[in-house]
Amino acid sequence: MSEDIQKLIQEDREGRRKQIWKGTTLDYLEIVREDPSITKLSHKRLYETLMKPGVEELNLEENPRLKRIFKDSKLKVFNFFKDEFFGMEKTVSSIVRYFHSASLKGEESRQVLYLVGPVGSGKSSLVERLKQGLQSENMYVIDGCPMNEEPLHLVPRHLRKEFSKMLDVEIEGDLCPICRYKLKEEFQGRWEEMPVKKADFSIRAKRGIGVVPPVDPNNQDTSVLIGGEDISKLDIYSEGDPRVLDLSGALNVGNRGMVEFIEVFKNETEYLHAMITATQEKHIPAPGRHGMIYVDTTIVAHSNEAEWNKFKSDHTNEAILDRIVVVKVPYNMRLSEEVKIYKKIIRNSKFNADIAPHTLEIASMFAILTRLEPSNKCDLLTKLKLYNGEEVVEKGKTKKIDVVELREDARNEGMNGISTRFIMKALDNALSDNIQDNCIHPISIRESLVQMIKETDFPEDTRKRYLEYLQDTIHKEYLDVLEREITKAFVYSYQEQAESLFQNYLDHSEAYVTKKKVKDTSTGQELDPDESFMKSIEEQIAIIGTACDGFRQEVIAYLWSTSRKGEKISYQSYEPLKEAIEKKLMASVRDVSRIITKARTRDEEQGKKYDRMVEQLIRNGYPASCVDTILKYAANNLWKD
Numbered sequence: 001m002s003e004d005i006q007k008l009i010q011e012d013r014e015g016r017r018k019q020i021w022k023g024t025t026l027d028y029l030e031i032v033r034e035d036p037s038i039t040k041l042s043h044k045r046l047y048e049t050l051m052k053p054g055v056e057e058l059n060l061e062e063n064p065r066l067k068r069i070f071k072d073s074k075l076k077v078f079n080f081f082k083d084e085f086f087g088m089e090k091t092v093s094s095i096v097r098y099f100h101s102a103s104l105k106g107e108e109s110r111q112v113l114y115l116v117g118p119v120g121s122g123k124s125s126l127v128e129r130l131k132q133g134l135q136s137e138n139m140y141v142i143d144g145c146p147m148n149e150e151p152l153h154l155v156p157r158h159l160r161k162e163f164s165k166m167l168d169v170e171i172e173g174d175l176c177p178i179c180r181y182k183l184k185e186e187f188q189g190r191w192e193e194m195p196v197k198k199a200d201f202s203i204r205a206k207r208g209i210g211v212v213p214p215v216d217p218n219n220q221d222t223s224v225l226i227g228g229e230d231i232s233k234l235d236i237y238s239e240g241d242p243r244v245l246d247l248s249g250a251l252n253v254g255n256r257g258m259v260e261f262i263e264v265f266k267n268e269t270e271y272l273h274a275m276i277t278a279t280q281e282k283h284i285p286a287p288g289r290h291g292m293i294y295v296d297t298t299i300v301a302h303s304n305e306a307e308w309n310k311f312k313s314d315h316t317n318e319a320i321l322d323r324i325v326v327v328k329v330p331y332n333m334r335l336s337e338e339v340k341i342y343k344k345i346i347r348n349s350k351f352n353a354d355i356a357p358h359t360l361e362i363a364s365m366f367a368i369l370t371r372l373e374p375s376n377k378c379d380l381l382t383k384l385k386l387y388n389g390e391e392v393v394e395k396g397k398t399k400k401i402d403v404v405e406l407r408e409d410a411r412n413e414g415m416n417g418i419s420t421r422f423i424m425k426a427l428d429n430a431l432s433d434n435i436q437d438n439c440i441h442p443i444s445i446r447e448s449l450v451q452m453i454k455e456t457d458f459p460e461d462t463r464k465r466y467l468e469y470l471q472d473t474i475h476k477e478y479l480d481v482l483e484r485e486i487t488k489a490f491v492y493s494y495q496e497q498a499e500s501l502f503q504n505y506l507d508h509s510e511a512y513v514t515k516k517k518v519k520d521t522s523t524g525q526e527l528d529p530d531e532s533f534m535k536s537i538e539e540q541i542a543i544i545g546t547a548c549d550g551f552r553q554e555v556i557a558y559l560w561s562t563s564r565k566g567e568k569i570s571y572q573s574y575e576p577l578k579e580a581i582e583k584k585l586m587a588s589v590r591d592v593s594r595i596i597t598k599a600r601t602r603d604e605e606q607g608k609k610y611d612r613m614v615e616q617l618i619r620n621g622y623p624a625s626c627v628d629t630i631l632k633y634a635a636n637n638l639w640k641d
């Protein structure tokens with residue numbers, strides 16, 4: 001074996017050896033005296049785990065986009081969830097709130113945390129994150145205890161009061177039958193000599209983390225939850241002997257940490273009662289005739305809404321319902337965040353194709369449209385943009401619709417629609433249809449989505465609606481985007497041209513509003529504001545006739561107030577004007593774009609312009625492998641003759 005490999009193994013082993021602490025209960029008591037917080041119960045441990053990476057408070061006054069979405073002036077970002085969960089602020093803060101109150105030993109510490117949401121909304125991932133968080137924690141346990149018991153359980157009842165005072169801890173819970181037996185038989189009651197060790201939480205080793213998968217309803221053996229008796233040992237020991245116990249159920253191994261119940265309501269009610277007793281009474285039955293066992297665990301259950309509704313509608317379940325803290329996990333509804341979800345999933349996968357600009361946006365836009373409920377205040381695409389914190393311009397004005405009200409009008413929004421998994425499959429399909437270029441783009445993703453919608457078993461009206469989003473709403477939206485991108489690539493130094501139009505427009509409209517003259521920068525001549533120039537911009541967003549006066553005043557008022565606040569202004573500062581300027585620029589090259597892009601043969605001059613445009617697109621992030629396909633699509637669909 002080569003040296004470096006050996007060295008690595010050696011170092012790892014030494015590192016691990018250092019971490020392992022072993023001692024007696026007496027030693028442990030000294031450690032507790034130094035730091036009583038190590039005896040914390042499961043909810044508190046989880047709460048501290050998820051608060052450890054910190055909380056950021058965003059000041060929304062500095063972020064107008066978020067301010068429009070959330071309205072409040074502050075937004076808390078929990079770093080523990082930040083890099084993996086997007087557009088779930090409400091869900092995450094409900095989860096944190098649950099753990100906070102449970103950590104204070106309120107009523108919620110005796111209730112199940114239950115996540116409900118549609119398929120693929122991130123429920124399992126949230127629970128996974130909590131489990132991972134626990135894995136970086138460790139605890140002191142009675143060495144050899146199958147339930148990794150808190151060693152303080154060894155302190156005899158009659159001494160607890162004094163020890164509590166001395167160590168400044170609360171002592172809660174009793175020994176499991178196995179440790180009790182060991183204490184009596186092997187240590188003759190000398191509890192302070194019982195061995196204690198430090199152990200880490202581990203999903204794989206089932207240490208402090210238990211999982212209950214949905215169980216076959218015909219075979220609901222409670223051993224999955226509470227363990228059983230080892231039949232082979234029943235021959236050796238008598239029936240009441242704790243040595244026959246095999247405490248390997250999820251509620252046993254999840255002691256000190258957490259237990260996850262997957263698709264929880266698929267289980268029989270009897271099963272659920274064990275779950276409830278575990279949280280409510282903090283006790284579970286031991287298998288056979290061994291009485292009850294103390295447990296300290298956080299139960300996190302999840303399922304989809306259909307199961308939940310079915311369960312909820314049965315009034316015999318009331319007792320269980322009363323002991324559940326429900327947290328909704330709806331789909332994300334923010335375009336920018338949906339894109340981040342796919343970027344994350346792609347980053348964690350072997351997907352290594354080129355992705356053309358707007359591909360994930362188009363897919364995300366579709367996903368979100370399917371999740372939105374119609375509103376009588378605006379159309380769905382507008383709603384999508386408002387939810388995304390964008391300003392939507394109509395007739396030269398930004399639309400004044402309250403996003404919070406929109407959300408309140410549709411309380412169940414986000415519990416239906418297309419899942420993240422569906423979109424990921426569409427991305428995979430788009431790629432496998434285009435292996436040779438190893439590239440996906442908005443056109444191929446849209447086609448692949450159309451194909452999948454046609455093949456999937458949706459109710460007829462749903463299918464029609466989904467196809468309409470793809471073939472109409474999104475198609476048009478993409479063409480708009482595409483035209484803008486091509487224009488940007490055609491117009492030499494687009495940004496500068498836009499800024500200069502903007503400055504000019506400001507000079508003229510300011511002079512117009514304040515009834516002054518405009519000074520020509522090169523000749524110094526004093527001129528009247530150029531009405532026809534201003535109109536050529538305003539007409540782009542259908543501001544004509546008497547509306548022009550008002551528009552100019554609004555622009556000037558807006559920009560004055562912006563610059564008074566010390567903010568830098570640019571052509572993008574005032575949304576309606578930005579749109580007008582971009583449209584003006586597009587119009588100015590529309591003929592050139594159309595002729596050159598559509599041409600089958602180009603003369604030398606046109607050829608040069610075309611090549612320069614393609615190069616610019618590539619510089620703007622278009623993969624060379626699919627830029628031709630995209631331009632062909634533009635030629636066939638944009639600028640209809």
Ligand SMILES: Nc1ncnc2c1ncn2[C@@H]1O[C@H](COP(=O)(O)OP(=O)(O)OP(=O)(O)O)[C@@H](O)[C@H]1O
Pocket residue numbers: 084085086087088117118119120121122123124125126303304331332341345420421
């Ligand atoms: N808002 C979100 N932020 C980040 N990732 C998300 C979000 N919603 C879904 N995902 C991702 O989508 C994928 C599917 O999520 P997950 O398996 O957690 O869903 P689920 O709610 O458990 O679904 P099911 O009900 O089908 O079990 C995961 O990769 C998950 O990380």
Ligand SMILES: [Mg+2]
Pocket residue numbers: 123124125
């Ligand atoms: Mg799941």
